[in-house]
Amino acid sequence: MIVNIRVIPRARQNKITIDPDGTVRVHTVAAPSDGQANDAVIKMLAEYYKIPKTSIRILRGQTSRNKVIEF
8 A cells, every 4th residue: 555645743643644536644743854754654544543663654755745655
C-alpha cells in the first residue's frame, strides 16, 4: 500500500490525522535534522497501523515535508 503523508516537525504533540482527501498528516515533536523526524514518523506510523517498523519505507521525500510511504 502506498500513502501520501505530510509531516509537521516540531509540533506540540505527536499525533496522526487523516484529511478528507486521504492525505495523512503526521505531527511529530522531533526536529527535522539528522533524520530524526523521519525516524519518528516511521515509528508513529508503525504504531498507528500496527505493523513492524521494518515494513515501512519512504519512497520519495526523504528531505521534504511531503512524503510517499510504502507499507
